[in-house]
Amino acid sequence: MFTFHLVMWRVWEDLDDGATTAEAALIPFPLTKATMDFTVMSYNILAQDLLELHQDLYTHCPLEVLDWNYRFSLLVGEIQKWTPDIVCLQEVQENHYHEQLHPFLSEMGYTCVYKRRTGTKTDGCATCYRSSCFSQVVVTELEFFRPETELLDRHNVGIVLLLRPVVAQGSEVKGKAPPLCVANTHLLFNPKRGDVKLAQLAIMLAEISSVVKSCKAKGEHCNVVLCGDFNSVPHMLLYQLITTGELYYQGLPAWMLYNTNKMTSCYFTSTLNAD
Incomplete structure (x- = not known):
């Protein structure tokens, strides 16, 4: 009997090193234009x-690359190189977070929110942001396990943060930039339970919508960044729901909501309107 494993290789694209130096990471956003550039790593x-x-x-x-300490050193190097303004991590083991990740990120000037999965698994999600760039307005820790609902019988979680950019001019904080909603989650992997994935995603999107509406009620526009391991790829139905807001699922079997390839990692630059 032969077992085959599909290996997905990523194609990396380097961004401008000059825009992501460690020195720049310590400087709050300058109030010099109507937009603010920020970076996100997931x-x-x-x-x-x-x-x-x-x-x-x-x-x-190879066994040596599976060792946690080896992988942790690579992660540290990646964060130190790019110094992203926001870091979203999934499958963060609880003891690794408290003993290694959180101390390291705190020393780099990040404020972090961690949510462990419910149930017996020891991992969860972590969302961190540079304290010099953002202040926390609201934090919501989501648990997708709902014992009263058949489709929500798995212990995945999510984090939704509402952040306020710190707009500085010189040494003083001035102005009021629009809020930013940052959502981070890890949806169920099981290839036979696309229905569960869809239900979990619906909860996450509903919470994001609630945050955006609360800002709108105050007369504020709210930008949104959604990160995570969705166990899906572009052009699949879950991705379609995220990008278009529409999904026609009537009559579809659960497995059609799933694809064995994964969309898990990203590094990108976004622009936040400040008018």
Whole structure:
């Protein structure tokens, strides 16, 4: 019997190093134009407990690269190189977060929110932002497990933050920039339960909508950044729902909402309107 594993190779694109130096990471946004540039990094960092529980998924990987300390050093180097304004991580093992990740990120000037999965698994999601660039307005920690609902029987979680950009001119904080909603989640992997994935995504999108509406009620426009491991790829139905707001699922079997390839990591630059 032969077992085949599909290996998905990423194509990396370097951004301008001059815009992401460690020195610039400590400077609040300057009040010099009607827009603000900020960077976001998102990774599923693979919890060691899950790796060891499902070793059959990683037989194509050299053992030395699966070691957590080796992978942690690479993650640290990636964050230090790019110094993103916002970091969203999934599959963050609880003890690794408290003992290593949080101390490291705090020293770099980040404020972090961590939400462990409900149930027995030891991993969760972490969302961190540079304190010199954002202040926290509201934080919502989502639990997708709802024992009274058949479709919501899995222990995935999400985090939704409402942040306020820190607009500075010189050494003084001035002006009032529009808020930013940052959402981070890890949807269910199970290829047979696309219906569960869809229900979890619906909860996340509903919370984002609630945050945006609350800002609108105050006369403020709210920009949104959604990060996570969605266990999907572009042009699949879950991706279609996120990007278009529409999904026609009547009569579709659950498996058609899933694809075995994964959309898990991104690094990009966004522009936040400040007028």
